[in-house]
Amino acid sequence: MIGVAGCGRMGAPMLAALRDGGTNAIGFDVVDKDAAHIHTNLMQFAPHVETLFSVVRDADETDTLLFGDQNLMQTAPNLTRIFIGSTLSPRYVRDLRARVPDHITLIDAPMSGAQIAAQNRTLTFMLGGAQADIDDAIPLLALMGQHFHHMGAFGMGMQAKVLNNLLAASHTAMTRLVLDWADAAGLDQDRLLALIATSSGQNWLASGYDSIEFARDGYANDNSIGILVKDVAAALDAAPPDADQSLPKVVQSTIRALTPRH
Template sequence: MTPTQPNLEDIFMKTIGVIGLGNMGRGMALSLQRGGYEVVGTDASSETRASLAAEGVTVVDTVAEVMAKVELVVLSLPTAAIVSEVVAGKGGIIENAKKGVIVVDTSTSHPDTTRALAKQLHAVGMRMMDAPVSGGPKGAITGTMAMVIGASDEDFAEAEPVLKAMSAKRVHIGGVGAGHVAKIANNLFTASHLLVAGEVTRMAAAAGVPVERLLQGINAGSGRSFVTEHSFPTWVMNGKFDSGFTMKLMRKDVRLSQELTSAVGLDLPLTKRVAELWAESSQTIGDAEDFNRIVELGTRESKAAA
């Protein structure tokens, strides 16, 4: 499905910045360009910058050069610490503040980090919203991602035409930080479902039941999930394991869930065990491997033993 693109006559934000041009940022930049926006991007990697420039996007070397040109800037960065550095660090967005610009963080980050940065941006006349995404690199390049959004009603309404060029679904969850709470919850579900699906399919195979038919039965019943309906046929059963999302990134997101749980003063034993299993998986499944490999937990020798 291709999302509806904005009427070019109605576009008042004409130039959009994208900071972070990796798997997701590259796709978002190209979707924005296809949607009729001028895009100015940058990345810490000169090779990544050169690669996107070859695809026709205007690429510059610094955040300052991005900020000089744009009405809205999209962040697609791997960690909350890097988001903080890009926004509030030396040579970052705040040092190059431009009144009225909205900063849209599509990363999976900590809601407290987002809220603190939003206050700093507000002090220099800028605004922030969190719009973490689902859909992977394919969703980014096709503009079919889903976004869960934390923003004021006014900022969401102003930014939505830009977000629409990058996504097929947008759910406004609440104020700043709410989008990151929702994304952490979403990824915790996925992390949990993959662990359970890996164990359930091994149980069925050991009992002599073909896994393909087991999944057909589950997907016809109440146990189905995105993992059983999509992840297994797309990346697991065919052995491809090429979703574009790594073990390292999912481990980071699961850690974020535990930080959030602690911050709000809860003791959640099941999700705590999920987090422990994801952390322990580093002994057998490397950071660079596809995150769906977690279904193989317990089937490999430890790297130390090997």
Template sequence: MVNGTRTIGFIGLGHMGGPMAANLVEDGHRVLGYDLMPELLAQAVESGVEDAGSSAHAAATADVVITMLPAGRHVLGLYRDEGLLAAARPGTLFIDCSTIDVADARAAHEAATAAGMRALDAPVSGGVVGAEAGTLTFMAGGGGAEFAEAEPLLAVMGKKAVHCGGPGAGQAAKICNNMILGISMIAVSEAFVLGESLGLSAQSLFDVASTASGQCWALTANCPVPGPVPTSPANRDYRPGFAAPLMAKDLALAASAARAGGVPAELGLRAAELYAEYAEGGGADQDFSGIVTTLRRGMADDTGRRGA
């Protein structure tokens, strides 16, 4: 390490990982990247990331290894079966920024420490916009020393990092946060659909709720209807900032944890069902706020049935 810079192996260079790696490069770090998708790797190389050739080579050369992958099976498979841990030098810090099951996060931590490495789970909130702007929030689980070492890198990629507790605590915080977000977006969407049915303009409802007790991030930053918030995906045909299938995945993790813990999370469980239906249908390539369109269609279908 020279002048505070690190050599970082970055595995997973998709919509989130690519911009995160680019921000590390911009800050002066050497980033060795790898992704199974050649086009994603090529985009990362254009931003200054070095093509590692393989995930093992990225890990073998790095001081810190960051992973951003779709699911727990990918993280565990990479750690155990594909030799990432075996390739790294003893004591290398592994930071997993994927959103995965708490049990998988703990298993990944155990595998890393058993191999002589150090580990932190650090999932993110903020979507693609936050990844590009370097304004993500990181929720970290693991040891205090590991968090202290990771914090300068997390500060490059985000605006806030919270040490939530031991292994898996970051993932626990992430799924709880996104359960709040998913429920909130459905509630905001239902309110706009109800307002429309009562003859209330979207702007009027926004002007009231955004400064009253209905105020929340789903309303003021990611408003699900076009107009009130010009930067929201609703004004871009619901092109994803945070894609509906990702919300469905996170809510499924929250629902699984709630059932396993015997927590009567009725709204969370129902939100998981609604987002699963939306993601498997018209919302497959849309922002999660686009669920308002299905709620609106559902109201129209119900009105039609009553009229018939």
């Protein structure tokens, strides 16, 4: 049986895609989702799971799931494969290999595309792991996504993801600033976004402004802007020892200061 832990903005549509694809899949979340196949009782979930997709928020929740209060290392005796889908520090992810029993296959499989891509089953996966393990995983991942990039050994998928999200955070910060300045100048937002889509300023947030769920949000700890702030921190944790971190830190503080855009 396949289990999805963390059935929020990303996990819930991923679970739906797995179930619609004909797999025997169930979910687990600490918040009641009012769905018969998503459990809040761990013991209705853990003993049945053989393949786990972990899509919880951060490293603390991952630790709780795998080793802490939920402790799937003990409560899921049939577990043989784990996909780490959350965006976490690559350093933390690499260290998981020494903490998880050797008989359990570990694949880092963070996703890109936001909630809209999860709902449309067009996610992009950045993958780290042995080639044979990745080859075996692709048919399952194809139920949820369209693009699969094997970046190297375990941990390299996460390394690629945090660098990708660092760019996404910079696009978010600058696109929102540009739109605010356009407002002040009396420039029509829709016309400007149409221009950006066909010009040198083109970027993912601007091109998907009407469909990306967090494009107009302000910062909150539990929303996608808050998660993006967390993702920049994950990138900074994996920065080269002598790297200049000043620009990523400015981007992080800028998106933390965002207010809702109407």
